[in-house]
Amino acid sequence: MSKPLPATPLPPDEAPLRHVRQPLPHDSAKRHVTGLAQYIDDIREPEGTLHVAIGQSPRARGRLVALDLDAVRAAPGVVRVLTAADIPGKNDVSPAFGDDPMFAADEISFHGQALFAVVATTRDAARRAATLARVETLHEAPRVTVEDALERGESVLPDYSFGRGDAASVIAGAPVRLEGSLRVGGQEHFYLEGQVALAIPGEEGDVHVYSSTQHPTEVQHVVARVLDIPDAFVTCEVRRMGGGFGGKESQATQWAATAALAARITGRPCKLRLDRDDDFKLTGKRHDFRSDWRIGTDETGRILGYEVDHLARCGYSADLSNGVVDRTMFHSDNAYFMPDVRIGSKRLKTNTVSNTAFRGFGGPQGMLVIEHVLDQVAWAMGRDPLDVRYANLYAPGRDVTPYGMSVEETDTLPALMRSLERSSDYRTRREAIRAFNAGSPVIKRGLALTPVKFGISFTLTHLNQAGALVHVYQDGSVHLNHGGTEMGQGLYLKVAQVVAEEFGIAIERVRITATTTAKVPNTAPTAASSGTDLNGMAARIAAGAIRRRMAAHAAETFGVPEDEVVFRDDRVFAGNESLDFGELAKRCVQSRVQLSEAGFYKTPKITWDRAKGTGRPFLYFAYGAACAEVAVDTLTGEYRVTRVDILHDCGRSLNPAIDIGQIEGGFVQGMGWLTTEELVFDGEGRLRTHAPSTYKIPVASDVPADFRVALYPNTNREETIYRSKAVGEPPIMLANSVFCALTDAVRALDPTRPVPLDAPATPEAVLRACEAMRGRPLG
Known part of the structure; x- marks a missing residue:
């Protein structure tokens, strides 16, 4: 298991601190493991509390012709049935663009979309009653995939791009030219505590909402908008969540507002807790992408020009896609300087639930693509991918990002990577793996060391x-x-x-x-x-x-x-x-x-001019690197991650124990995204992987048995809190090393062929890639 370093040594002129930089245990750790930590569903329900369930659309796209709720109203225990007609304010729970109705009233946009809510004396009664509705629709063929959306030319937001120079001309004249496409899958948040809210009506129209949300102010604002009351009439409170990962940033609002509306109309406390299957169907995921790329390099693999178009499947409304896809673009360089570059994007509209924030907020997708591209460059030249990565790192004189921000701290990442290269014994293991693969026709091993450079700050300036x-x-x-x-x-x-x-x-x-x-x-x-x-x-x-x-x-x-x-x-x-x-x-x-x-x-210093595509959207960068080794059974596609070495920059860590836990958890969550967590929608827009039986998150046995995590001794050069660096999201991208190592292992079957492997690299996908490498592609 993980082997943390001792506390980062302090400079000689700084005295030790009593609490800061000490590995103190989480304040709720004992309550977490004993079951005493109180979540929303644990709050003692006030006398007379009612329960709310959602009535859902049976279609993914069409017009709502008729909604017969007589049987629902007559069901045992039902107190009230709510539809769009019962909303006193705006029928809108969107964070920004006004395109996300709480209840569909005319147009149906995705399978399972909320049409009404049942308020009953028990949760079971509400759920049973919700199934009795008779819904008549005028069905239309749904858009489900990126290609469906491209064919119809529909987007939730305008296309956007930025860059510098003339990347197309530079690539055309480069000594080495490559192009390709990588599909990067989405991811379900799978928080332990699902979406839940308890609304208690107060005096003179006040309402107190207990919500499992990352954004209490957003819940307050949206509830007030739906109820047509001032924000000051709404109080939103949350002591803790059982996980969020971005899924409760914008998408907790609909369930809080529904509970609040029920409380307003009935005058009684109302609670709404989504069933796990419904939570899967009714809430957004990490955005999935098709990223089409072209690159031109010199004879050593140094980038001369790079073009990439990120085609994001956003779902039926904008939600947070503006910021998510922008951050994908911001991190399309990862840690590498690109002299001439164009980064483009499309935010495509599909008849699926709107995708939303997820840990990394679009950054992981952009970073995975460039890591994949540099692997292709290295293999085309017969070089070790790590050496190509070193050749392209930001450095003095090569230190301006595609969006015009100077990378002021160019020395940290090369030093961190060299340190990890040594401590992980990368070169010796690379030779050992080469020898092993030469003598092993079935089991192939792979190795990859990949860096992380992640910008810290909200790219929407006013949120900082x-x-x-x-x-x-x-x-x-x-x-x-x-x-x-x-x-x-x-x-x-x-x-x-x-x-x-x-x-x-x-x-x-x-x-x-x-x-x-x-x-x-x-x-x-x-x-x-x-x-x-x-x-x-x-x-x-x-x-x-x-x-x-x-x-x-x-x-x-x-x-x-x-x-x-x-x-x-x-x-x-x-x-x-x-x-x-x-x-x-x-x-x-x-x-x-x-x-x-x-x-x-x-936050000081940050500026961003989106129209001009230039500025300083981040106060600083957090850095890290991971070295992953895998073993693949090329006859079945099954694999194991056998060893992982991580060195991560938290600046002057406020709490090394907490930070190492975040690094471990972030890496494993990222590994799940890139290996086992596959979202499958059928042609009718129905999510088929909507429960733990069909959607596989990593479990304890998937954590590498040899898992070495250390903090890189560093200090934040910006005046952050005690010179620490953020640690919540950057560790997700350390898992890129696992995907690259899997691709490296599959390539060992035939180094002359490109490896047809997209993310997630499930065992089935790995098997298909292995068979293709043998020249016998599966149907």
């Missing part, structure tokens, strides 16, 4: 802000609230570490409280790996302001300069005087010193 609320009570205990949400990633703990460090007190004195729009307004979603960067800094600003006021009072009381007041070890030292932190808090209250503060932080 956060607020935090800190109270110090007169006994010295501290109340902490901020706009970030906890989905298991340890955000709450990290921010609490920051606040405890600021006051010099035990972390047990800091009370972590549920995220709520009633305390911190207008928050950004917990996404884009920015949760700690934003909320940690806002909390530090708030705590710092209180500490300075407390220090000023202590300095005045004891007759010492303010800079001689020190907060340490739960005490406050002022000259020769020392007192407990709680005692100083009590004295401040008695002297009318304000011990509450709302901190606010906005």
Whole structure:
């Protein structure tokens, strides 16, 4: 299993910190493993709570001709049936573009789309009643695939491209020219806690919504829009989620708004919890792509020109596809300099549920494509792919991205990769694998070492802000609230570490409280790996302001300069005087010193001009690299990932234990995306892989037995919270090494042929590729 490094060594001029950079356990770890952690469905239901179920479309495309709900209304336990006609405000749960109705009223756009909701005394009664509706439609042939959408020329958003130079001409004149296409599959979020919301009506139209969401402000806003009430009438609260991964950024809103509408109309608390199969059918996935590419290089494999067109299957509405596909484009270079480049995209409309945010937010798809392309370049030249990767890394003088941002930290990634090359014994293992494959006609081994360069910040500039609320009570205990949400990633703990460090007190004195729009307004979603960067800094600003006021009072009381007041070890030292932190808090209250503060932080330096395709959309880059080895049975397509070595840059890690856990989990989730997690829609637009029986996420036995994870000793050169770097999303892309290693193993059957392997590389796909390499393609 994973073997973490010791704590990153500190520079000699920096004293150790009490909480920050320490491997403290997750604040809910014991409650997670004992089952005591409370999720939305665990909240004690108020007397009279009703339950909501969704009535779904039996077709993927067509017109709704008639909807007979008489049998539904007459079913046992049914209190009310809701349709679009019952919505007092806008029938729209979209995050931006107004194209996502809560209930379809005329046009049907995907199989399973919500047509109505049943409100009943029990969840079972509501679900049973929902099946009794008689739905009459005028059926039309659905668009399901990228090719269907291209044929009809339909998109949810306009085409978009950026780049520099004349890539087409440079490629045409390059010594080495290659082209191809790679299909990159989608991915189901498969969070442990499904979509769920509990809405409780209040006085004068108020509603309190408990939602499993990454974006409480979005839920607040959409509920208010649907109910036609001011945002201030809606409070959204979430203590924790059982996983989110992006699936609860924009798509928690529909279920919260449906529950809130039911509560508004019935005057009773209402809860909606999607069944797992329905959650699969009714919520979006990672975007899948067909990426068509052309590249021209010199004789050493150095890129001269690159063109890629990302054809994204977005589903029936825009949702977050604007930002997702833009980020695919931003990361189409991954870690490599491209002198002449054009990166294009189409955001295609299909009659499937709208795809949405997923950990990495489009970045993994763009990065996988260029890693695949560089493998093709290396093999065409007879070079080791790692050497071609080294030749193309950003470097001084070769340090501007296709979107005009300078890569200021060009030394970290080459050094990190060289370090991993040595620690993983890459060169020796490469020779050993070559010898093994020469003598093994059936089992083939593969090896790949791939880098990660991932931009940190929301590319929608206004989202790069956060607020935090800190109270110090007169006994010295501290109340902490901020706009970030906890989905298991340890955000709450990290921010609490920051606040405890600021006051010099035990972390047990800091009370972590549920995220709520009633305390911190207008928050950004917990996404884009920015949760700690934003909320940690806002909390530090708030705590710092209180500490300075407390220090000023202590300095005045004891007759010492303010800079001689020190907060340490739960005490406050002022000259020769020392007192407990709680005692100083009590004295401040008695002297009318304000011990509450709302901190606010906005990310500096970032700019992005989308029309011109240039700017600085990211504050900094996080880096990493992974070396993966696989063994493939070429007669069955089955394979094992036998060893993985990871070295990852978290800057000055706020919590090495949490960060290593995020790296391990992110890598395994990425490995699942690229190997076993296959989404299958039939020709009628129905999702056939809608349950654990047909959709395979990685399990414990899929984790490599030899799994070595280490943090790269580094510091963030930008002024982030304690010079740390984000860690939520970048580890997903470390799994590109597994896909490249599988392709490397299959290629060993015949190094003269291109390997026809797309992602996900399921055993069936690997077998098809192996048979094609033998010249006997499967039907």
